[in-house]
Amino acid sequence: MWSKEEYEKYAISVLGLFYPEIINMIKGESPDYNNTSIGIEVTRAITTKNGEVDAFWKKHNGMRFRDLSQKQLKKMGFNVLPVQVDSRDLLYVQKSFQNGSLYYYKEKGTDELILFIYFGRLTSNETTSDDIMRAISVKLKKLNNNYKLFSRNDLCILIQEQLNYCACQEEIIDDLMDLVISSVKRLINKSNQNKKYDNIFLLFLDNLFRISTETWEYERNVITQDCINQVISKVGI
Incomplete structure (x- = not known):
């Protein structure tokens, strides 16, 4: 956060x-x-709001993508892998039509993606x-x-x-x-x-x-x- x-x-x-x-x-x-x-x-x-995704983000904020429950992510509508969205290869986003976007950044010196922010839908x-x-x-x-x-x-x-x-x-x-x-x-x-x-x-x-x-x-x-x-x-x- x-x-x-x-x-x-x-x-x-x-x-x-x-x-x-x-x-x-x-x-x-x-x-x-x-x-x-x-x-x-x-x-x-x-x-x-106390939605499932909001609770998931609060619990797992700062964790590596590969350590997150892929089953739970898919259940919440995050069915595709995070996609790079900046030219520096540092920022990635994973979208769900129902539940908004999870943002990750690439940890310096590694290929690890770290969950750091969630934006829900209205x-x-x-x-x-x-x-x-x-x-x-x-x-x-x-x-x-x-x-x-x-x-x-x-x-x-x-x-x-x-x-x-x-x-x-x-x-x-x-x-x-x-x-x-x-x-x-x-x-x-x-x-x-x-x-x-x-x-x-x-x-x-x-x-x-x-x-x-x-x-x-x-x-x-x-x-x-x-x-x-x-x-x-x-x-x-």
């Missing part, structure tokens, strides 16, 4: 690919990263929205207490799910974002907090959304495998 430092670096690197103003970011505390004008707090939406818009709201609620309180403010203050939430495998994904994404935006509005109005984040980024495995809390409009950026490879190379495994 990625450490807090690693997933923060990953998130900031992805944001920098799509938004050129997010450059020269330095590590801080409250917010987690900043440059001269932008502060960004980074967190994860802790999933409430379970339901309501469940995902609830997970996001919990994360925003915690960070909204932090923003209003002992927080260094910048000209622009943003929040980035890493969501360990992917969207591009969803059937009717455009309709599902529209529904999800409508649900999230209406829920964020209610949360901010009910919180009685004086300050709010200027932008809320929702970072899925394969999509990045930016919600403006001024206009309440959102924009979508699709994250390709090349983007993932570039960011993981930058962050380091």
Whole structure:
């Protein structure tokens, strides 16, 4: 499982690919990263699902592929071997249409593949929205207490799910974002907090959304495998 430092670096690197103003970011505390004008707090939406694959990943994270139960992998829909997805021959992915993707990295100096991250498929818009709201609620309180403010203050939430495998994904994404935006509005109005984040980024495995809390409009950026490879190379495994 990625450490807090690693997933923060990953998130900031992805944001920098799509938004050129997010450059020269330095590590801080409250917010987690900043440059001269932008502060960004980074967190994860802790999933409430307890699926078989999620439990498998938590138990076997850091193990070699050849030591994993191939029978159990196939039972969960991972019927094909991990496939190389980067030019450095370091990153491999094993996909299941039903259950998402398991990522492996090649251990330096060997041909061993090490399991290190799992991205599930979207379970339901309501469940995902609830997970996001919990994360925003915690960070909204932090923003209003002992927080260094910048000209622009943003929040980035890493969501360990992917969207591009969803059937009717455009309709599902529209529904999800409508649900999230209406829920964020209610949360901010009910919180009685004086300050709010200027932008809320929702970072899925394969999509990045930016919600403006001024206009309440959102924009979508699709994250390709090349983007993932570039960011993981930058962050380091």
